[in-house]
Amino acid sequence: MVENKELYKFFAQGEKFFQPGISIDSVIFGFHNNQLKVLLTKLKYVNLWSVAGGFVYKDEHIDDAATRILRERTGLSNIFLKQFYIFGDPRRSDRKFHVNRMRHVGWDADRNYWLLKRFITIGYYALVNFTNVVPTRDYMSDLCDWYDIHDLPPLIMDHGDILGRALETLRTQLKYQPIGYNLLPQKFTMPELQKLYETILDKKLDRRNFQRKMLGYDILNRLEQRRKGGAHKAPYLYSFNLKKYHRALREGLAGGW
Amino acid sequence: MVENKELYKFFAQGEKFFQPGISIDSVIFGFHNNQLKVLLTKLKYVNLWSVAGGFVYKDEHIDDAATRILRERTGLSNIFLKQFYIFGDPRRSDRKFHVNRMRHVGWDADRNYWLLKRFITIGYYALVNFTNVVPTRDYMSDLCDWYDIHDLPPLIMDHGDILGRALETLRTQLKYQPIGYNLLPQKFTMPELQKLYETILDKKLDRRNFQRKMLGYDILNRLEQRRKGGAHKAPYLYSFNLKKYHRALREGLAGGW
DNA sequence: ACAAAAGTGTTGTCGATACACCCATGG
DNA sequence: CCATGGGTGTATCGACAACACTTTTGT
Structure with a gap:
């Protein structure tokens, strides 16, 4: 062989x-x-x-x-x-x-x-x-x-x-760093990002608070496009703002889940 | 030689x-x-x-x-x-x-x-x-x-x-762990502990808030004794409550300076 | 039309900050 | 008696959790 x-x-x-x-x-x-x-x-x-x-x-x-x-x-x-x-x-x-x-x-x-x-x-x-x-x-x-x-x-x-x-x-x-960029596809929805966090932390998070907190970090771009095809209301698609993302990586987030 | x-x-x-x-x-x-x-x-x-x-x-x-x-x-x-x-x-x-x-x-x-x-x-x-x-x-x-x-x-x-x-x-x-136990003598005053934190972090902290926060961690024993001899009001002496200190080491503090 | 999922808003709590006040001590 | 340092109390602000409401979509 x-x-x-x-x-x-x-x-x-x-x-x-x-x-x-x-x-x-x-x-x-x-x-x-x-x-x-x-x-x-x-x-x-x-x-x-x-x-x-x-x-x-x-x-x-x-x-x-x-x-x-x-x-x-x-x-x-x-x-x-x-x-x-x-x-x-x-x-x-x-x-x-x-x-x-x-x-x-x-x-x-x-x-x-x-x-x-x-x-x-x-x-x-x-x-x-x-x-x-x-x-x-x-x-x-x-x-x-x-x-x-x-x-x-x-x-x-x-x-x-x-x-x-x-x-x-x-x-x-x-808790101190953004991470989604490396684990998710380029475009993703907020619920998908939340699922990632929930999976890693192994606990449920509040949908609404998660969204506000995540947006508060100011590292996401909301795209015009939405994720269609699934049942129910179409969620927005997001991508990471790489410039801000990397700044957050260096300087850390407020954090605390 | x-x-x-x-x-x-x-x-x-x-x-x-x-x-x-x-x-x-x-x-x-x-x-x-x-x-x-x-x-x-x-x-x-x-x-x-x-x-x-x-x-x-x-x-x-x-x-x-x-x-x-x-x-x-x-x-x-x-x-x-x-x-x-x-x-x-x-x-x-x-x-x-x-x-x-x-x-x-x-x-x-x-x-x-x-x-x-x-x-x-x-x-x-x-x-x-x-x-x-x-x-x-x-x-x-x-x-x-x-x-x-x-x-x-x-x-x-x-x-x-x-x-x-x-x-x-x-x-x-x-920010996440108590540390004074290893760096200070057994008995120490709150201002001494604060100086330690200020030195490591290289910034001034508010005397009153520091005290309350530190006591809030519930890892200190206040002793009867006070530090005499210095000018001005005699500060209390403290020691660490080792049991609680080690629990805090394992489980982390709330933190955030 | 309705169930389920997504988006937005409101409120209460708690911790952190900022500051005011009182107490003790040595000069 | 007063300057200095130490101890305690209170108001304000912001972050976060809990929860209500509206909007959108496929069936």
Whole structure:
């Protein structure tokens, strides 16, 4: 198998290219069907899933590495991406997992093999537009797809913790920063934006107060057009005023839900 | 010199004990004479200062490493310590600086020497009680002392950035968490607590509103005793109600300055 | 016409600010 | 006795939550 050759090559030569002992794990959030989703990959030879992970090239900025990994998994660049925590427990790695994978491609590792050493991982979280993403697996995985935040498959190592802490961070950030731009299509309605907030915060918000508060932030453009076709009254479409949006990102919102 | 032997040993054997490519830099804040201070060490053989740095033993949790480094510099355990950012620019290390130090102890490093490789550093910040600290230098440094945040000596590499970002984080955290416990003596007056807040935020606060807000958090015990001796009316002494203080740490404050 | 969804308005509460007043102490 | 700092009280404003009303649309 050509793919397993690639994996073999990674095992054999990764040490040459990658910064030792450091990995990156990005929790990629998307929004679809009124549900918050995470992009996960199923790793080969085991029945375990993983958030979008990877390694840092020896001369690569960690933020660039995170961006690259995100692009490899989603096809997207220019995305909201932020480091949120470092996971530095010396026992977080799962030796058996690696040994098992290596056996499948015929790589025989000794005890000092680079991948079996301790890894510290840098947690990033990303917000992406679900419909623009083309989930792309690589030679390490045989599946890459979205999963509902409330219905997750079994995760490798401490990826449950990583995901949980990313979600917690997202919820906190939500209070002080605008976020819809990265998760919604260009044009969207106020109820759609509200659903996004409700989904992330996991609680109902008052329709009318939400609208007024959101408009109060002064980061939205109301378009002439309305969303037709649905039953009932047609809602306005909005887009983000990028200039004001980015100012709000820098300076923060009043906040408090 | 015995000390230089130690440094030599570090150069020669550090690779055996420490996790490669990872360092820890802790910005240690204290409060004294109504000024916010940082604990810095002056490194040997150069006219540059550094925040409290160190390395991670191969089987040590990064949080434990940060705690250990803090104890080595201050003599204190059980302290408020929190990771706040990872600095991962591949060009952040200063090769010349290391080479220069090594030359002074007669260590001759080749190009692949561990210390000259890329290091990613984990930024922590700590809040400590100034009067309890015994600033302690080690074999790498010839000075260790407090410096006013507004009057800093020249700092090594990106330690200026690290310090700035730590300060920014502290200011943000101040809005959502109680902090005085770690920076003030056991007993303190309301004006003293206010000075602390004013110093960190670098702005004046209204005396009366501050008092009411602070008392409203319900984390203080008013003591019978008052602070005598100063001119003018004797202010009450307070101490923190630790139980409520820690609950507030976990659950956050209302906040907003 | 009516149910359901969307848009707009009104009111009450609470916290934050601004400021006025009183108390204690040392010079 | 008065200047200075500390403690307590009150008015005002604005943000936010709760809730009423009107408008639009498909069936």
